[in-house]
Amino acid sequence: MTEQTTHFGTNYRSLNDIRLRKAQLRTDLTKDSNKIAGLWNELMHKPKDKNTPTQRFSGAFNVGANVLDGLILTWKLYRMFGGKHASGPFNNKFSLFKKKKK
Template identity: 75%
Template sequence: MTEQTTHSGPHYRTLDDIRLRKAQLLTDITKDSNRIAGLWNELMHKPKDKNSPTQRFSGVLSTGAGVLDGLILSWKLYRMFGGKHPTGLLNKRFGFFKKKKNK
């Protein structure tokens, strides 16, 4: 019986053919690596905002107002649900800082 082998890969005749193919593969690998690195950076790193100074200031102001609102809310909830009763100069002068008494 005769065996027939079909080898569809490239046939190299000399060492120069192998070196040439090796250089070609190295170039392709480098291109693919650079492309993957670029896609990875686009995926993982947030692009820098190109906002105007007015938009940045507005964002900072909005964030600051949100933080202040959260602090005030947390202070009110802390006082409402049994926190320390304030004693001090503000409590004596202004009645709205006092805790309401239930009659």
Template identity: 45%
Template sequence: MTEQTRQRPQYTSLNEIQQRKAELLKEIRKDSKEMNTLWHGLFNKPVAKGRKGLSVSGIVNTGAGVVDGMLFAWKLYRKLKK
């Protein structure tokens, strides 16, 4: 059982205890920041690198929407003209 347990450090002054406390706090903050990054990475969508309006698929999609709107307006015009 003594092989499995970690040996506790022997402190001889309050200064050593304060230094160890500061080291542990620094490690805890680093781990917390890393966990926070990983947690938000699970649920947030990755940010798109390109702008949608400038991509080819964006232009085609917008153009198809415009044509569809024009056809719809033309059908309404013909139907209401009578």
């Protein structure tokens, strides 16, 4: 953890010394507060998107391709592990996802 230092041994000789110390602590507290607020904003707020239209299209295309790939994988796993077998006149001859014969 962080180590906190305390100044118990500080000797104050007048009220003016106390006021100076208070002002110093207040400025330190303000600096720390501003630093924490800046770090919090960096952490919590997403920066504005500066992508070009081409990059946005490419990103959407990649997401679509990944979704399609996931759907195909899901269908294959479903069929492989005991899903319903498709029936119909063309499924016996022309099936993209039928089980392999052993």
